[in-house]
Amino acid sequence: MHELSLIASVFDVLEEKAREHGAARVTKVVLKVGVMAGVVPDLLESAFDSYKKGTLAEEARLEIVRVPVRLRCPDCGGEMAREDTDFSCAACGSRRVEIVAGRELVVETIELET
Amino acid sequence: MSVKTISVVQDLLATNKRAAAAIREELRRRGILGVNLLSSPGSGKTTLLEALADRFRDRRRMAVIEGDIETERDADRIRAKGVPAWQITTGGACHLEARMVGKVLGQVPAEIDFLFIENVGNLVCPASYDLGEDLRLVLLSSPEGDDKPAKYPQAFLSADALVLTKSDLLPHLPFDPARAAAEALAIKPGLRVFNVSALRGEGIDALAAYLDEALERLRSVRA
Numbered sequence: 001m002h003e004l005s006l007i008a009s010v011f012d013v014l015e016e017k018a019r020e021h022g023a024a025r026v027t028k029v030v031l032k033v034g035v036m037a038g039v040v041p042d043l044l045e046s047a048f049d050s051y052k053k054g055t056l057a058e059e060a061r062l063e064i065v066r067v068p069v070r071l072r073c074p075d076c077g078g079e080m081a082r083e084d085t086d087f088s089c090a091a092c093g094s095r096r097v098e099i100v101a102g103r104e105l106v107v108e109t110i111e112l113e114t
Numbered sequence: 115m116s117v118k119t120i121s122v123v124q125d126l127l128a129t130n131k132r133a134a135a136a137i138r139e140e141l142r143r144r145g146i147l148g149v150n151l152l153s154s155p156g157s158g159k160t161t162l163l164e165a166l167a168d169r170f171r172d173r174r175r176m177a178v179i180e181g182d183i184e185t186e187r188d189a190d191r192i193r194a195k196g197v198p199a200w201q202i203t204t205g206g207a208c209h210l211e212a213r214m215v216g217k218v219l220g221q222v223p224a225e226i227d228f229l230f231i232e233n234v235g236n237l238v239c240p241a242s243y244d245l246g247e248d249l250r251l252v253l254l255s256s257p258e259g260d261d262k263p264a265k266y267p268q269a270f271l272s273a274d275a276l277v278l279t280k281s282d283l284l285p286h287l288p289f290d291p292a293r294a295a296a297e298a299l300a301i302k303p304g305l306r307v308f309n310v311s312a313l314r315g316e317g318i319d320a321l322a323a324y325l326d327e328a329l330e331r332l333r334s335v336r337a
Contacts (some may be wrong), residue, residue: 002207005211017120017122083266107126111117113117
């Protein structure tokens with residue numbers, strides 16, 4: 001349940017970027033949220049909707065792009081998607097895989113009205 | 115009036131990551147091993163720290179930062195063991211953030227060996243916040259059930275060691291420590307696993323030895 005504090009960070013970014021670009025309003029925000037980021041998209045949306053009142057993003061739409069888990073295997077060089085929590089290489093069985101995607105929490109783009 | 119889309123690509127945890135990196139650097143410079151303890155409420159984090167305080171007495175110096183939503187209770191228990199402790203009450207927040215730890219860091223004595231940070235009891239949110247520790251322990255107690263690693267993968271994925279606590283209750287419970295360990299290892303290969311009963315002092319030696327090794331490693335890199 002730390003979605004609200006994450007949304008507070010989103011608004012720090014929005015205010016900074018709006019100032020930089022001389023924008024009066026933010027109309028859309030795109031967040032990339034990994035499926036293993038430990039946050040719930042629905043809760044991010046509710047937090048965004050309650051937080052935005054009275055801000056420069058009052059009318060903004062929040063779009064959440066879910067990022068699936070992708071693993072890279074240093075042993076066979078394979079890269080693959082993984083839907084469960086068994087983090088081993090689907091090709092060679094190696095357990096040394098790295099998680100290359102699926103944990104991100106990123107403000108990807110914002111749409112500004114100037 | 116015109117509308118434009120700009121690319122931002124800003125990590126929402128960037129501020130926390132920066133604060134954590136500063137803490138990690140400071141602790142390493144002082145030769146202190148930072149250890150972050152994560153678990154559900156009631157898994158035995160404070161009891162484990164009490165057992166470690168007994169084990170390290172006269173041999174290693176430790177200090178503890180306690181995170182809780184309310185009350186000074188955990189810090190009082192640690193102080194009763196003669197160990198300096200600071201209580202951070204988050205007033206509702208479900209996890210500790212690096213800047214909360216950073217505020218206390220100045221009061222932590224320079225001559226300690228271990229700084230334990232007991233996170234708010236919660237197996238979900240604390241996993242996302244680096245506190246600048248060098249070692250992360252996740253605790254799972256036998257009454258919680260051995261099926262928890264796959265249900266809360268982020269906590270186990272982010273940990274260096276798994277401590278299965280309350281092993282004294284195993285005769286009364288369907289908890290299978292081997293199953294819990296196997297499930298956690300599927301998520302995080304290389305995770306070190308310890309079985310302990312802090313109440314009886316069982317398994318504490320092995321965990322203390324692991325912490326000692328990590329401390330020596332940290333100091334040898336620094337030297």
